[in-house]
Amino acid sequence: MEGLNRFWQASHSTMSPTVNSSRFHSTDRRPNRNSGRDLLKTTVVVGLPFFLVIHVLLLSGCSENALSSAADGREFPQKAIKVIVPFSAGGGSDTFARIIQQAIDEQELLPNPIVVINVPGAGGTIGSRRTKNARPDGYTIMQLHDGILTSKYSGIVHYGPEAFTPIAATGESIMIIGVGENSPYQSLQELMKDVADRPDEVVFASNIGAPSQYAGLMLEKTTPGARFRYSQTGDGAKRFAGLHGGHTDVSAFSLAEYIQFRPSGLKALALLGKSRHPEARDVPTALEQGFDVVSTNMIFWWAPIGTPPERIAVISEALERAMQSDQVRERLAQLKTDPVFLSGSELEEELKTRSELIASVSVRPTLELPDFPRWIAGAVAVFAVLALTFNTVGFGRSGDQSLPEPSNDSTRTDFVSWRNATLTLLTTVVYVIVLSMNAIGYIPCTLAFMIFVGLCLSPTTRRMLVMNGVLALILSVSLHLVFTRIFVIDLP
Amino acid sequence: MLDSLSNLFTLEALFLMFLGTSLGVVVGAIPGLTGAMLIALSLPLTFGMSGEMALVLLISMYVGTVSGGLVTATLLRIPGTPASMMTTLDGYPMAVEGKSGRALGLGVMASLVGGLVSWGFLVILSGPLATLSLQFGPFDFFALVMMALILIVSVSGESLINGLLSGALGLLAAMPGASAATGQPRWTLGFHELNDGLKLLPVLIGLFAVNQVLNEAWNLNRGQEASILRSNRISLSISDWFSNRVNLLRSSLLGTFIGILPGIGANIGSVVAYSVAKSQSSHPEKFGTGSEEGIIASEAANNATVGGALIPLIAMGIPGSVIDAILLGALVIHGLQPGPLLMEQNPEVVHIIMWTMLFSNLLMFGLMVFSIRWLAKLASLPKHLLIPTILTFCVIGSYALANRMFDVWVMLGFGLIGFFMERWRIPLAPFVIGFVLAPIGEEHLSEGLMQTNGDWSPLLTRPIAGTLTALSIALLFFTVFQHYRGRRVQAKGQDD
Known part of the structure; x- marks a missing residue:
C-alpha cells in the first residue's frame, strides 16, 4: 500500500500531501485510545472521505459534460474505441497498435482516443474470439495479422476472416528464408535441391500453424518431392538461436528479425517479397531465383460482423490518416514494416488472395508425440495411491511449520x-x-x-x-x- | 565506459532511476502485480523519451521488481513475484519467530550481491557467454528441466511422497491449453478460455496469496498473529557478508548462468540455487523452517538472473526472459538494433544499460535498507485492513494480466485448492515448480523429438544433455538419501 501511495504521488502530483500522511497514520498506528491527538485525527479521517467523494463526483461530472457536448453532433465515436490486440503488451503487434494509437491521439484524428487492450493467448485466438462476440457497435475492434488465416486453416479455431468485417490493412512486413552463417546452403536452389534429395531430413524451425510454417509449406510446393521436417520452435529469437546453435537447418523470419539477427550470423537465402527491399538490397527474392513464393505478413483491423458501415468508414479514415503521418512512418521504418494501406475493395481482394494462398497448402500432421498429459495423469495417480497407502495425506495438522496448529480445538473456535x-x-x-x-x-x-x-x-x-x-x-x-x-x- | 557515466548523472536520469527502482520494488512487493506487467504497461509511456532515458527507467524497474518480491514473501508468506517463491519457505518462518528484520536484511544483502555478480559477468563476459548459451539444444534444455524437477524432492518438506504428489499435480495443472507441439487446444473441458491454459500468475497468487488470506481469516480468532508483530530493525553486520560468502557466490553464479539460458528465467534460478545450497549445507534439516542460508540462496539467485538474462539480449539480440523481450521492443522502438553491432554503433547505449543496472542495484539496496523498518510494520497492519487490501490487489492483478475475468476465477479456485492442499499436508512449492517447468520441458522435448523424428537418444549422447541427465540421477539419489538420513537423525533425536 505504501507502494501504491508512492506510485500515486509520482504520477499524480495533484493530490494533496495531507491525504497521504493521514492515511499512513490511520492504518499504521496501533489503536491508542484516550489521546487528544486521536480526536483531531478522527476528524480528519472522517472528513477526508467526503472531500474525496466530492472530488470524484466533480471529476465524473466534468467528463460527463464533455461527453454530452460531443454527443450533440451524434457523430461516431462518442467514447473511446477499444482495440483488442490479441498478443501480450510489449510484443510486435502491441507496439504497432500503440504507435497508431499515439498518432490518432496526438493528431486528434478521432474525437475520442482509442484504447489498446491486450488479450493474449492461444496464438491470438482468445482475443479474436472475444472480438467476434463483442457488440457490433464500432467501439470494439481488433488488430490481428495473417494469424487470423493460419489459425483457421491449421484447425486451432473454426472461424477466419469471414467471421469479421475487415476495416483496413495497415503495414506489411516481408518474410525471408534464413539459415545459420555456417550453413552449407548458399542459395535457395541449393537448399531446395537438398530438401528434394533428402525428404523429411532438413529441419525447418517454425511456429506450427503460424505464418512461419506456411512459408516453408509454400516453398515445398514449388519443388516436387521436397518435404521439410518441421519442428515447433517458437518465436523469431528462438528460431534464430536454434539455427545458430546448429540444432535446426532453416527457418523463416520477418525482415525486422533478419535485420536484428544479421550481425549475429543470420544468413538470408531469399526474400519472399515481390521485389528486393531497400533495407536488404543484397538479398535476392525467391521469384528471382525461380521459386514462385511470395509471403508477407499484413496487419489487419477487424470489427465484429454487423458493425455499421459508416462507423467502419470513420475508423478506416482515421487509420489511413495516421498511416500517412510522418510520425508513424518514421516509427514503422524502425520496425522495418512497410507503410501499406488498404481498405474497401482493395482490402477484400487482398484478403481473398491470401485466403486462397493459405488454403492451397495443407498442414501435414507432424510427428506423433507421446501423450504427455496421460503420462502425467498416470504419475499423479501413482503418487496419490502411494500417499493414501502410507497415510501421509489427510485432514489434520499441517506439516508446514508456518501453519499454526489448532490449539484447544473447541467447536466454537472452529466455527468462527x-x-x-x-x-x-x-x-x-x-x-x-x-x-x-x-x-x-x-x-x-x-x-x-x-x-x-x-x-x-x-x-x-x-x-x-x-x-x-x-x-x-x-x-x-x-x-x-x-x-x-x-x-x-x-x-x- | 566511464565517459557515459556523465549521461547517467543528469537530473532526469537520476530521477527516472529512482522512480523506476522504487516503483519496481513496490510493484514487486504487491502480490498480483508483476514486473513484466509494470514494464510492458510502462513501455508506451517511454515513447516520448530518448532511447537512453527509456532504458534507464525500464531497467531500474526490472531490478526493482525482482528485489521487491522478497518483502511480502517474508512478511506475509505471499511471494510478490514468482521468483521469490523460494524465499517464502524460510523467510516467513523467520518472521514468525520475530526475526523479520533479520530475514529482510539477509534477503536485501543477497539481492545486492546477486545483482553485482551478474553485473560483473554482463560487463566482462557477455559475448562468449551468449555464444555458449546457444549451444544448448532442445534436449539439453529438457535435461536441465528434468534436473530442476528432481529438485522437487528437496523442497518436499517432511513427506517425500506428498512432495512428489504435489509436483505431479503441478505438472497436471499445466496440461490444459494449447499443446506445446502443435498449438492445438487440449483438455479444455469445452471452455474456450482454457485454450490458453492456466496462467502462472493467477495460479501462483491463488495458491499463496488467496490461500494465505484465507489462513489469516481462519486464524483471526485464534490469536496466532502476535509473534510477527514484534517489529525489529534490520540487523546485518559485516561478518554476515563474509560468513555467507560461499553460498552468496555460488547462488549468484547459478542464478547468472541459468538466467543466460533463454526462456528458463528467474523462477528456476532461485529453485536450483536453493536446492544446491541445501545439499551443500551442514544444516540441511533447517531448510524450510527458517534457514538463513535458504533466504540468501533464493534471493541472490533471483537477482542474479536479471544480469544473466540481459547477456544474450545485449550480445545477440535474443531476449532471455519475458521482461527482456519487452526491453528488446523498447530498443527497437527507439531505433536501436540489439545485437553485436549495438556495442559498435551505439556503445553509449550499452554502457547506459550496464551503469543503470549497477546503480539501480545499489539504489535498491539503499532504499530497502532504509525502508525495512517501515516495511516490517506491514505485517502488523490490522488484519481487517490487510485482508481486503490484498484481495483487491489480487483481483485487479489477475484481471489486468489478460483483461479477462477468467483469470480471476482461476485465482480464486487455486486459492481454495491451496487452502485444502495445506490442510491435507501437501506442500505448495513443488506444485508451483511442476507447474512452471511442465510447459518448458514439454516444449523442448517436443521440439527435440520433432527434430530427430522421434529419437530419444540425444538425451544421453549429446554432451550437455548427457551430463545433465547423469547429474539429475545423482542428485535424485543424493537428495533421497539426505532426506531419509535427516529423518533418521530426527527420529534418533526424539528418542534421546
Missing part, C-alpha cells in the same frame, strides 16, 4: 474460523461476480467489498469502520485511476 474464512471467500466471489456483470463501476464495487470484508473480520466499532472506509476509498480510487489513466487497462 470456518465462518471467517468462508465469509472472506464468498464475499470475494460475490465481488468478482458483480464486477464481471459490469453493473456498477469499479470504485463503488471495490469500496463496498473492502468495507464488508473488514466488517466481517473485526468487531464493529466506529473507529474501525472509518479506518476501513478511508483505506477502501483511497485504494479503489487510486487503483482505478492508475489502471485506467496511466496503464490503460479496461477495468470492468
Whole structure:
C-alpha cells in the first residue's frame, strides 16, 4: 500500500500531501485510545472521505459534460474505441497498435482516443474470439495479422476472416528464408535441391500453424518431392538461436528479425517479397531465383460482423490518416514494416488472395508425440495411491511449520474460523461476480467489498469502520485511476 | 565506459532511476502485480523519451521488481513475484519467530550481491557467454528441466511422497491449453478460455496469496498473529557478508548462468540455487523452517538472473526472459538494433544499460535498507485492513494480466485448492515448480523429438544433455538419501 501511495504521488502530483500522511497514520498506528491527538485525527479521517467523494463526483461530472457536448453532433465515436490486440503488451503487434494509437491521439484524428487492450493467448485466438462476440457497435475492434488465416486453416479455431468485417490493412512486413552463417546452403536452389534429395531430413524451425510454417509449406510446393521436417520452435529469437546453435537447418523470419539477427550470423537465402527491399538490397527474392513464393505478413483491423458501415468508414479514415503521418512512418521504418494501406475493395481482394494462398497448402500432421498429459495423469495417480497407502495425506495438522496448529480445538473456535474464512471467500466471489456483470463501476464495487470484508473480520466499532472506509476509498480510487489513466487497462 | 557515466548523472536520469527502482520494488512487493506487467504497461509511456532515458527507467524497474518480491514473501508468506517463491519457505518462518528484520536484511544483502555478480559477468563476459548459451539444444534444455524437477524432492518438506504428489499435480495443472507441439487446444473441458491454459500468475497468487488470506481469516480468532508483530530493525553486520560468502557466490553464479539460458528465467534460478545450497549445507534439516542460508540462496539467485538474462539480449539480440523481450521492443522502438553491432554503433547505449543496472542495484539496496523498518510494520497492519487490501490487489492483478475475468476465477479456485492442499499436508512449492517447468520441458522435448523424428537418444549422447541427465540421477539419489538420513537423525533425536 505504501507502494501504491508512492506510485500515486509520482504520477499524480495533484493530490494533496495531507491525504497521504493521514492515511499512513490511520492504518499504521496501533489503536491508542484516550489521546487528544486521536480526536483531531478522527476528524480528519472522517472528513477526508467526503472531500474525496466530492472530488470524484466533480471529476465524473466534468467528463460527463464533455461527453454530452460531443454527443450533440451524434457523430461516431462518442467514447473511446477499444482495440483488442490479441498478443501480450510489449510484443510486435502491441507496439504497432500503440504507435497508431499515439498518432490518432496526438493528431486528434478521432474525437475520442482509442484504447489498446491486450488479450493474449492461444496464438491470438482468445482475443479474436472475444472480438467476434463483442457488440457490433464500432467501439470494439481488433488488430490481428495473417494469424487470423493460419489459425483457421491449421484447425486451432473454426472461424477466419469471414467471421469479421475487415476495416483496413495497415503495414506489411516481408518474410525471408534464413539459415545459420555456417550453413552449407548458399542459395535457395541449393537448399531446395537438398530438401528434394533428402525428404523429411532438413529441419525447418517454425511456429506450427503460424505464418512461419506456411512459408516453408509454400516453398515445398514449388519443388516436387521436397518435404521439410518441421519442428515447433517458437518465436523469431528462438528460431534464430536454434539455427545458430546448429540444432535446426532453416527457418523463416520477418525482415525486422533478419535485420536484428544479421550481425549475429543470420544468413538470408531469399526474400519472399515481390521485389528486393531497400533495407536488404543484397538479398535476392525467391521469384528471382525461380521459386514462385511470395509471403508477407499484413496487419489487419477487424470489427465484429454487423458493425455499421459508416462507423467502419470513420475508423478506416482515421487509420489511413495516421498511416500517412510522418510520425508513424518514421516509427514503422524502425520496425522495418512497410507503410501499406488498404481498405474497401482493395482490402477484400487482398484478403481473398491470401485466403486462397493459405488454403492451397495443407498442414501435414507432424510427428506423433507421446501423450504427455496421460503420462502425467498416470504419475499423479501413482503418487496419490502411494500417499493414501502410507497415510501421509489427510485432514489434520499441517506439516508446514508456518501453519499454526489448532490449539484447544473447541467447536466454537472452529466455527468462527470456518465462518471467517468462508465469509472472506464468498464475499470475494460475490465481488468478482458483480464486477464481471459490469453493473456498477469499479470504485463503488471495490469500496463496498473492502468495507464488508473488514466488517466481517473485526468487531464493529466506529473507529474501525472509518479506518476501513478511508483505506477502501483511497485504494479503489487510486487503483482505478492508475489502471485506467496511466496503464490503460479496461477495468470492468 | 566511464565517459557515459556523465549521461547517467543528469537530473532526469537520476530521477527516472529512482522512480523506476522504487516503483519496481513496490510493484514487486504487491502480490498480483508483476514486473513484466509494470514494464510492458510502462513501455508506451517511454515513447516520448530518448532511447537512453527509456532504458534507464525500464531497467531500474526490472531490478526493482525482482528485489521487491522478497518483502511480502517474508512478511506475509505471499511471494510478490514468482521468483521469490523460494524465499517464502524460510523467510516467513523467520518472521514468525520475530526475526523479520533479520530475514529482510539477509534477503536485501543477497539481492545486492546477486545483482553485482551478474553485473560483473554482463560487463566482462557477455559475448562468449551468449555464444555458449546457444549451444544448448532442445534436449539439453529438457535435461536441465528434468534436473530442476528432481529438485522437487528437496523442497518436499517432511513427506517425500506428498512432495512428489504435489509436483505431479503441478505438472497436471499445466496440461490444459494449447499443446506445446502443435498449438492445438487440449483438455479444455469445452471452455474456450482454457485454450490458453492456466496462467502462472493467477495460479501462483491463488495458491499463496488467496490461500494465505484465507489462513489469516481462519486464524483471526485464534490469536496466532502476535509473534510477527514484534517489529525489529534490520540487523546485518559485516561478518554476515563474509560468513555467507560461499553460498552468496555460488547462488549468484547459478542464478547468472541459468538466467543466460533463454526462456528458463528467474523462477528456476532461485529453485536450483536453493536446492544446491541445501545439499551443500551442514544444516540441511533447517531448510524450510527458517534457514538463513535458504533466504540468501533464493534471493541472490533471483537477482542474479536479471544480469544473466540481459547477456544474450545485449550480445545477440535474443531476449532471455519475458521482461527482456519487452526491453528488446523498447530498443527497437527507439531505433536501436540489439545485437553485436549495438556495442559498435551505439556503445553509449550499452554502457547506459550496464551503469543503470549497477546503480539501480545499489539504489535498491539503499532504499530497502532504509525502508525495512517501515516495511516490517506491514505485517502488523490490522488484519481487517490487510485482508481486503490484498484481495483487491489480487483481483485487479489477475484481471489486468489478460483483461479477462477468467483469470480471476482461476485465482480464486487455486486459492481454495491451496487452502485444502495445506490442510491435507501437501506442500505448495513443488506444485508451483511442476507447474512452471511442465510447459518448458514439454516444449523442448517436443521440439527435440520433432527434430530427430522421434529419437530419444540425444538425451544421453549429446554432451550437455548427457551430463545433465547423469547429474539429475545423482542428485535424485543424493537428495533421497539426505532426506531419509535427516529423518533418521530426527527420529534418533526424539528418542534421546
